[in-house]
Amino acid sequence: MTLIIRDGGNVPRTITAVQIRDGSNTPRDITEIRVRDSNSVSRVVFSTGADLSAVASPSDVFGYDDGTGTAQSNATAVVPSGGTPPYTALWFVQSYTGITPPTVDIPASLITSFTQSGLAPGEYTFATFVCTVTDDNGATTQASVTGSFYSQGIVP
Numbered sequence: 001m002t003l004i005i006r007d008g009g010n011v012p013r014t015i016t017a018v019q020i021r022d023g024s025n026t027p028r029d030i031t032e033i034r035v036r037d038s039n040s041v042s043r044v045v046f047s048t049g050a051d052l053s054a055v056a057s058p059s060d061v062f063g064y065d066d067g068t069g070t071a072q073s074n075a076t077a078v079v080p081s082g083g084t085p086p087y088t089a090l091w092f093v094q095s096y097t098g099i100t101p102p103t104v105d106i107p108a109s110l111i112t113s114f115t116q117s118g119l120a121p122g123e124y125t126f127a128t129f130v131c132t133v134t135d136d137n138g139a140t141t142q143a144s145v146t147g148s149f150y151s152q153g154i155v156p
Contacts, residue, residue: 052083083135121153
């Protein structure tokens with residue numbers, strides 16, 4: 001994260017490091033600056049920490065039905081790192097090949113599975129799901145998952 005201030009001529013200047021001196025005039029690096037908003041909630045306005053990133057595991061999920069026409073995938077988890085915890089998540093369906101769009105089982109969770117309904121016997125469908133992760137400072141990143149769904153048809 002960078003902090004931008006304006007100089008006397010209203011020209012934006014980027015700050016990438018902040019240093020103060022302690023009582024013995026020894027320089028000390030500042031790794032984070034926080035301010036309190038009008039609700040007295042502490043917010044980071046400058047941090048030298050790692051940028052927010054996220055990885056989905058597994059990044060490929062599979063679901064099959066047993067003749068019901070509805071397939072639920074195995075679970076996937078998004079693991080965020082960097083940024084400022086806590087993190088929130090919001091999943092959405094980016095693309096799909098079937099007639100009926102698949103659904104995200106728990107859209108506002110870092111751990112979820114996916115359901116595809118309306119499958120015909122022997123039908124394969126594919127979808128891409130994306131999770132947007134937001135940290136406590138409002139920084140965002142995304143992780144994606146590919147889903148494959150198959151209908152076995154009617155079980156005897």
